[in-house]
Amino acid sequence: xxxxxxxxELVNFKMIKRYFVLVAGLFFMGLGVDxxxxxxLGTSPIASVSYVLSLIFPLTFGVTxxxxxxxxxxxxxxxxxxxxxxxxxxxxxxxxxxxxxxxxGMKIFSFVDSKFYSQEIILxxxxxxxxxxxxxxxxxxxxxxxxxxxxxxxxxxxxxxxFGNIKIMFDCTLVLTAIVISLFAFRSINGLGEGTIISAIxxxxxxxxxxxxxxxxxxxxxxxx
Numbered sequence: 001x002x003x004x005x006x007x008x009e010l011v012n013f014k015m016i017k018r019y020f021v022l023v024a025g026l027f028f029m030g031l032g033v034d035x036x037x038x039x040x041l042g043t044s045p046i047a048s049v050s051y052v053l054s055l056i057f058p059l060t061f062g063v064t065x066x067x068x069x070x071x072x073x074x075x076x077x078x079x080x081x082x083x084x085x086x087x088x089x090x091x092x093x094x095x096x097x098x099x100x101x102x103x104x105g106m107k108i109f110s111f112v113d114s115k116f117y118s119q120e121i122i123l124x125x126x127x128x129x130x131x132x133x134x135x136x137x138x139x140x141x142x143x144x145x146x147x148x149x150x151x152x153x154x155x156x157x158x159x160x161x162x163f164g165n166i167k168i169m170f171d172c173t174l175v176l177t178a179i180v181i182s183l184f185a186f187r188s189i190n191g192l193g194e195g196t197i198i199s200a201i202x203x204x205x206x207x208x209x210x211x212x213x214x215x216x217x218x219x220x221x222x223x224x225x
Contacts, residue, residue, distance in 0.1 A: 018141045018224050023097065025137030026146075030062075030101030031108070032131025037061070038112045039123035041195025044131060044203070045171035046148050047102075048178035051191045056181070062103030069095030072147035076154045090144045098146070124195045131199070132206035139211075140220040171200055 050064040
């Protein structure tokens with residue numbers, strides 16, 4: 001009918017679907033970070049600084065995640081200046097949404113209390129799977145870059161280095177920063193552990209597996225087209 005055709009012309013339904021996929025990705029990423037943190041083996045590298053800050057200040061994990069994300073955006077703007085893409089200012093929305101899902105997930109998993117190392121490993125693995133799924137959804141949505149990934153991409157483009165290499169250096173920098181902050185505040189390392197290293201290694205590999213499954217069954221095209 002003409003009226004529905006007119007509505008479809010005015011509203012970009014494909015773009016709306018992509019934003020829904022992005023929000024779903026942020027939701028799963030938040031749950032993944034929560035489970036990794038709940039494992040008591042150390043939080044993920046991307047959340048390391050924000051988690052340690054949440055242990056120091058009377059702020060929730062989600063709020064400190066938003067504040068750190070905002071810092072990542074400011075650094076991108078300082079590096080790119082007038083070349084910073086206008087559409088990427090929407091990254092400002094990603095931070096609070098991601099932070100909200102982290103706090104929401106912490107409430108969902110408030111009953112989780114691992115007493116044995118085997119339970120901690122299971123929580124860590126489940127967290128890595130959810131985090132990898134969220135990252136994959138964020139990638140196929142292809143609308144707004146997560147502030148952390150956006151900063152890595154900005155540095156990679158400016159230095160003309162491979163994204164993967166810069167990502168590794170970026171994660172290491174975050175973990176080292178979190179360690180320094182923790183030592184300064186507690187005189188011990190809190191919130192970080194073997195789970196931090198394991199998640200850094202596993203999430204990338206699991207993301208590749210999910211991507212291959214998605215490509216084989218055309219799941220990505222069904223979600224965003």
